[in-house]
Amino acid sequence: MRQKEIKKTKTVCTYCGVGCSFEMWTRDRHILKVQPVVDAPVNGISTCLKGKFGWDFVNSPQRLTTPLIREQGRFRPASWDEALDLVARRLKEIAAQHGGDSIGFIGSSKGSNEEAYLTQKIARLIFGTNNVDNSSRYCQNPATQGLFRTVGYGGDAGTLEDLQQADLIVIVGSNLAENHPVIASRIKAAQKHKGQKLLVVDPRMNEMAERADLWLRIRPGSDSLWACTMSRYMFDHGYADAAFLNDRVNQVAAYRASLAPYSLHYASERTDLAVGQLIEAAEMIGQAQRVCLLWAMGITQHSHGADTSTALSNLLLVTGNYGRPGTGGYPMRGHNNVQGASDFGCLSNLYPGYEKVTDAAVREKWARAWGVEPTALSAKVGADNFMMVQQAHEGSLKAMMIIGEETAFSDADSSKVHEAFSKLDFMVVQDIFMSRTAEFADVVLPGCPSVEKEGSYVNTERRIQRFYEVMPPLGDSRPDWRILTELAARLGHPWPYHHPGDIMAEAASIATLFAGVSYARLSGWQSQLWPVKADGSSTPLLYTDGFKFPDGKAVLWPVEWQPPQEEPDEQYDLLLNNGRMLEHFQSTNQSGRGGRMFNLSPNWFVEISPQLARERQLSEGDWVNIASRRGALQVPVTITARAAGNVLFIPIHHGKPGINSLTGDHHDPDVNTPAYKEIAVKMQKL
Ligand code: SF4
Numbered sequence: 001m002r003q004k005e006i007k008k009t010k011t012v013c014t015y016c017g018v019g020c021s022f023e024m025w026t027r028d029r030h031i032l033k034v035q036p037v038v039d040a041p042v043n044g045i046s047t048c049l050k051g052k053f054g055w056d057f058v059n060s061p062q063r064l065t066t067p068l069i070r071e072q073g074r075f076r077p078a079s080w081d082e083a084l085d086l087v088a089r090r091l092k093e094i095a096a097q098h099g100g101d102s103i104g105f106i107g108s109s110k111g112s113n114e115e116a117y118l119t120q121k122i123a124r125l126i127f128g129t130n131n132v133d134n135s136s137r138y139c140q141n142p143a144t145q146g147l148f149r150t151v152g153y154g155g156d157a158g159t160l161e162d163l164q165q166a167d168l169i170v171i172v173g174s175n176l177a178e179n180h181p182v183i184a185s186r187i188k189a190a191q192k193h194k195g196q197k198l199l200v201v202d203p204r205m206n207e208m209a210e211r212a213d214l215w216l217r218i219r220p221g222s223d224s225l226w227a228c229t230m231s232r233y234m235f236d237h238g239y240a241d242a243a244f245l246n247d248r249v250n251q252v253a254a255y256r257a258s259l260a261p262y263s264l265h266y267a268s269e270r271t272d273l274a275v276g277q278l279i280e281a282a283e284m285i286g287q288a289q290r291v292c293l294l295w296a297m298g299i300t301q302h303s304h305g306a307d308t309s310t311a312l313s314n315l316l317l318v319t320g321n322y323g324r325p326g327t328g329g330y331p332m333r334g335h336n337n338v339q340g341a342s343d344f345g346c347l348s349n350l351y352p353g354y355e356k357v358t359d360a361a362v363r364e365k366w367a368r369a370w371g372v373e374p375t376a377l378s379a380k381v382g383a384d385n386f387m388m389v390q391q392a393h394e395g396s397l398k399a400m401m402i403i404g405e406e407t408a409f410s411d412a413d414s415s416k417v418h419e420a421f422s423k424l425d426f427m428v429v430q431d432i433f434m435s436r437t438a439e440f441a442d443v444v445l446p447g448c449p450s451v452e453k454e455g456s457y458v459n460t461e462r463r464i465q466r467f468y469e470v471m472p473p474l475g476d477s478r479p480d481w482r483i484l485t486e487l488a489a490r491l492g493h494p495w496p497y498h499h500p501g502d503i504m505a506e507a508a509s510i511a512t513l514f515a516g517v518s519y520a521r522l523s524g525w526q527s528q529l530w531p532v533k534a535d536g537s538s539t540p541l542l543y544t545d546g547f548k549f550p551d552g553k554a555v556l557w558p559v560e561w562q563p564p565q566e567e568p569d570e571q572y573d574l575l576l577n578n579g580r581m582l583e584h585f586q587s588t589n590q591s592g593r594g595g596r597m598f599n600l601s602p603n604w605f606v607e608i609s610p611q612l613a614r615e616r617q618l619s620e621g622d623w624v625n626i627a628s629r630r631g632a633l634q635v636p637v638t639i640t641a642r643a644a645g646n647v648l649f650i651p652i653h654h655g656k657p658g659i660n661s662l663t664g665d666h667h668d669p670d671v672n673t674p675a676y677k678e679i680a681v682k683m684q685k686l
Helices: 049-053 080-098 113-126 141-150 160-165 181-194 207-211 223-236 242-248 252-258 264-271 275-287 305-318 338-343 360-370 385-394 414-423 480-490 500-510 610-616
Strands: 007-012 021-027 030-035 068-071 074-077 103-106 168-172 197-201 214-216 291-295 328-331 399-403 426-431 443-446 455-458 463-467 527-529 574-579 606-608 623-627 632-639 647-651 679-685
Touching (some): 007 463, 080 103, 103 113, 103 385, 113 338, 113 360, 113 455, 113 480, 141 328, 181 207, 197 207, 223 252, 223 264, 242 305, 291 305, 338 455, 360 500, 610 632
Parallel strands (some): 168 291
Antiparallel strands (some): 007 021, 021 030, 068 074, 068 443, 574 679, 623 632
C-alpha cells in the first residue's frame, strides 16, 4: 500500500505572543515535524522549544470530543443539538428574568480574532451587555492603560526589527529568555553582532540579567519610583529631548514638577539600589540615541501596574524615544492571541478596534452595521473578569460563558473564584480539555485547537497573521467560531458566516483600525500590522507622524509611586514572586499533555536565596509549607542565587490547587488586574 503524501500547512504558534509561524508537516493526524521557513515574518528559521515540540496535546486521548451536560452532578455525553439548545434556552431564560447584565462572557486569548469578535458580538448584540473580557485582565491591561494615557495606542510601538535597531534595550520586569524566547534570541544577536547595550531591571536573576551590561536587582514593587527617578535625572542632566518635548508632547511642565520627590537618594533608599547604580543606568539611557523599553508581568501584575507602565512610557517620551526606528515601548504579550482578543473587542469598555462603548457615535455605528437600533447596545461599561467574580459571589451575576480560559486555576485567590462559580445558576465552558474551569460547568462544548481550524491571530507587534487547517477536528469537536455561530442562530441571530474570512471582513468593514485587513491580503506568509488603512497598508512603526490624540501630541502623565498593597510583615515575613518557565505554558493544559514537554521540568519547587537557606537551616530538596493569608501549599526548596533576600519564587504551572490558592483579591484599581506578584507568605520546614 502506498504511503500517504506528507501535507505541509502554514500555521502560527499556539503559545506565546511572539507569533512565530512555520510549516507543520503531517501525515493524517500525525504531526511529523515543525519546519520554520525563511518567509515567516517574525521568526524566520527560528522557533523555541514549545513551538517546535509542544504539540502532543493535539492528539491527546484527554481531548474533549463530544458535548457534555451535567446531570445529577455527573457529566454525560450529549449531541450538539441537545447541548446548544440547552445553552440557548438557559441563557435566554436568565436574560429574560434578570436582564442581560446578569450574564458574563470570557473570551479566549488562545482563540482566533474572529472568535473574539463573535464572543463580544453575542454579548453586546444579543444580550445587550458589555460584560465581556479576556485574560488580558490578568496581564496586559495595565500596560495598555499606560500607553493609552501617554501615547494613545495600546500596542507595541514598533516591530522586532526596531528592537534590533536600538542602541539600548531596557528590560524591566520580564523574564524574556523564558517567556518570549525568539525575541530574546534576536536581542542576543544584536548584542553580539551590533554592539547593542542591554540594561535589565529585575528583582530576580534571569538569563537576560546575566547577559546585561548592567543589571539592577531592584526591590519588588519599586519600579515606577525607579522610572520617575530616571526621568528626573534626564531633565536635571540635560538628557531630556527639548525639541521633541516642545513640538510633540503636552503637560511637560506639570510632569516635570511632579518629579521633584524623586531624587537619587530618595530612590536609593526605596529601591535597594546604590546611587552609583542609578546614575550608571541613567547615563546609559541618556546617552543612547535609540532606546526600546520592554516590560511584562513583573510590572503589570502589581497593585499599581498601570501607573508603572505609565511611568515607563513617560521616560521614553522625556528622552524622545518614540516615533523613530529603533525606539519605543514594548509591553510583551503572553498568550499567542491576548493582543487579538483585546483588539477584536473582548473588553468590557471597548468595541473592536478600541472604540469606546460609552461613545454614542460609536454605538450608533456598530448598531447600524449590526442592523439594530442604537438603543439595543448598552452604553454602560460592563463587568470585567475581576468584577464578574465579585458579582457572581454577591449573586447579581447569574450565568457565565467561558471560552478557552482556565479561570479556575489562573485567576487570583482561586478558592474565592471556585465559590463564585458554584453560586452561578448556569455556566457553559467551551474548551479542548476538561479543564479545572470546565469541572464547574453545566454544559461543556468541545472546541478545536488552532491546527484544526482556520483563523487569524495578532502578535505582540500588532501583526495579524492567518493560520490554516492542518487536520480536521478531532471526533465531534468543532471550531469555536462555528460553535458561536450556531449558538447565535439558536438565540435568533442566523449570521451568514461560512468561513472565518467572512467574520474578518465584517470586523474590518466597521472598525477603522482594521479598515484594510482582508484574508486575501493575509494569505500565505503575508501579514498586516494595525492600524491598517483602507488600501491595505500597514503601520509597522507607530507615531512617526503624531500621537493618537486629537492634537497629535503625546501626554506626559504624572504618577505618584505607591508601595505594594501587601508586603511582608511580622507574621508573613517573606515575599512570594512567581512566573513562567520555558518548558511550560500557564496552566499546562496544552504544554502538559502527552508528557514530553512537561517531563523536561516535571517538578514544582520554590527558589530561595543561599542567605535565607542558611538562616532557616534548609538544604536543597527540603520540603516546606508556604502559607499566605489565603491558603497554603507544600513544595521542595531549591537554593539559588537567582533569588535574593526574603524574596521567593515559585513557577505558576504546577499543583492542584496551584499558586493562586495563595494570591489575594487585592488588585490595580485602575484596571482591576490582580496583584499576583504581591503575596506576603511565611515558610516552615516540613
Ligand atoms: Fe511559539 Fe513563542 Fe516559542 Fe515563538 S517564541 S515558537 S511563538 S512559544
